[in-house]
Amino acid sequence: MKPSRLPIFFIVATVAIDAMGIGLIMPVMPDLLREVDGGSLGDAAIWGGILATTFAAMQFLFGPIIGSLSDRHGRKPVLVISLAIMAVNYVLMAVAGTIWLLLLGRIIGGITAATHATAAAYIADVSNPDQKAANFGLIGAGFGIGFVLGPVIGGILAEFGTRAPFWAAAVLAISNAALGWFVLRESVTDATRRAFKWKRANPFGAFKSIGSFPGLGPLLVVYFFFQIANVVYPSIWAFYTLERFAWSPGMIGMSLAIYGISFGLVQGLLVQPSIRRFGHRGTVVLGLGLEAVMLFVIAFVTSGTLLLILIPISALGAVGMPALQGIMSRRVADDAQGELQGVLTSVNSLSAIMAPLVMTRSFAYFTATGAPIYAPGAPFLIASVLMVVSVVIFQMRKRASVA
Structure with a gap:
């Protein structure tokens, strides 16, 4: 299909607004849970891990279903309803006035959080093969832009109470x-529309179906480990910076905004030049x-100022x-692009099921009174x-299989 920049622009805007909703609530989560x-x-932090794991478990179970539904009924209705x-x-x-209502909210949120996967499938639909990586980078840029605005606004709204960012996120989502x-x-289109089948729509059947494509299985393993490591940021960042540097919600939001700007610039401007210079594999x-x-x-930074300086450097890894x-x-x-994106959503979710509990419990263990060593950065060391x-897994593959 001939690529059109206008629908890509709208999809990037959609992802950006969605990311704003996520970023809005991150600065207030420690205070809200307490x-x-x-x-x-x-x-x-432990409750945050439980809520994140619940959210991820729902994504894991429903991601391939929603991806397959978008292959059958189209991307637009799936995006709008979700x-x-x-x-x-x-x-x-x-x-919500109890932890159980927050848990119910995470269940509902996990089931309907298919926007990113469906948006990625849309990008795959309208992109030529050689443009897909760069256009996936645009989605990342849109997500980064949303993170620039979301945490800053969330930090400001936190001055009006821990619930204000959720109302703002609701307005953003319906808008x-x-x-x-x-x-x-x-x-x-009719040419690419695919019948919905439960054997592909359940996460395990979807893995089996996608695994039939040559060389894709090992790449999913690499993707899985990458995602496990990156869950440390949404799981721990607000708790880590509050514990180590006593940052306020506004400061936490500002740090996330710096990362969002850096992340957006890297994925929007550096992905294609990097691929031209080093190739996809490099x-x-x-x-x-x-x-x-x-x-x-x-993991070992002891200065909040130094951490702020390091954030743009750490964002350079987003080219991969x-x-x-x-x-x-x-x-x-x-x-099968929607099915693939649904599987990737399930991989993300599977990693997010496992990682938050490990990351948050390691944080709680190494910051508790009587801990053998005070190490609030322990989750980042695990992620490294x-x-x-x-x-190592990626490098073990034969060069010819990913060239």
């Missing part, structure tokens, strides 16, 4: 649904290697993921080791 549960920061229900989820979390309904053009290795080094450094996605997308048939594992 407000609802009444425990310590370590206890709040966003409308997501708005209801934010309202529920805005009024985003309206934007998609009136502006997005359907990219699934760009993946470069990105994974940079991530491993920076996670290790962050679009290149890896491009490699995988080129190995999948045009009528996992990133090294992903580099």
Whole structure:
């Protein structure tokens, strides 16, 4: 299909607005969980891990279903319906007075959080093979732009209470649904429409189906380890910076905004030049290697100012993921792009099921009174080791299979 810049622009805007909703609530999560549960920061971190794992478990179970539904019924209705229900989820979390209502909100949110996967499938639909990696980078740039605005606004809104960002996120989600309904053009045609089958729509059947494409299975393993390592940021960042540097919600939001700007610039401007210079394989290795080094450094930083300086450098590792996605997308048939993105969503979710509990519990353990060593950066050290594992697995593949 001949690529059109206008629908790509709208998809990037959609992802950016969606990311704003996520970024809005991150700065207030430590205070919100302590407000609802009444425990310590370590206890709040553990509950944060439980909520994140619940959210991820729902994504794992429903990601391939929603991806396959978008292959059958189109990207537009899936995006619009998911966003409308997501708005209801934010309202529920805005009024929740118990941890159990927050848990229910995470269940609903996890089921409907298919926007990113469906947006990626849309990009695959309207992109030529050689442009897919760069256009996946644009999605990352849109996500980064949303993260620039979201945490800053969330930090400001936190001055009006821990619930204010959730109301703002609800407004953004319903506005985003309206934007998609009136502006997005359907990219699934009769030629690429695919029948819905449960054997592909359940996560395990989808893995089996996608695994039938030559060389894709090992790449999914690399993607899996990469995602496990990166879960450390949403799981721990707010708790880590509050514990180590006593940052306020506004400062946490500002730090996330710096990362969002850096992330957006890297994925919007550096992915294609990196691929031209190093190739897809070299760009993946470069990105994974940079991530491993920076996670290790962050684990031992003792100065908040130095951490702020390091954030743009750590964002350079973001060049690797679009290149890896491009490699995988080129190995999948045009009528299975939604299925692939659904599987990637399930991989993300599977890693997010496992990682938050490990990351948050290691944080709570190494910051508790009587801990054998005070090490709030322990989760980042774990993530660095996992990133090294992903580099090793990727390098073990034959060059010809990913060229």
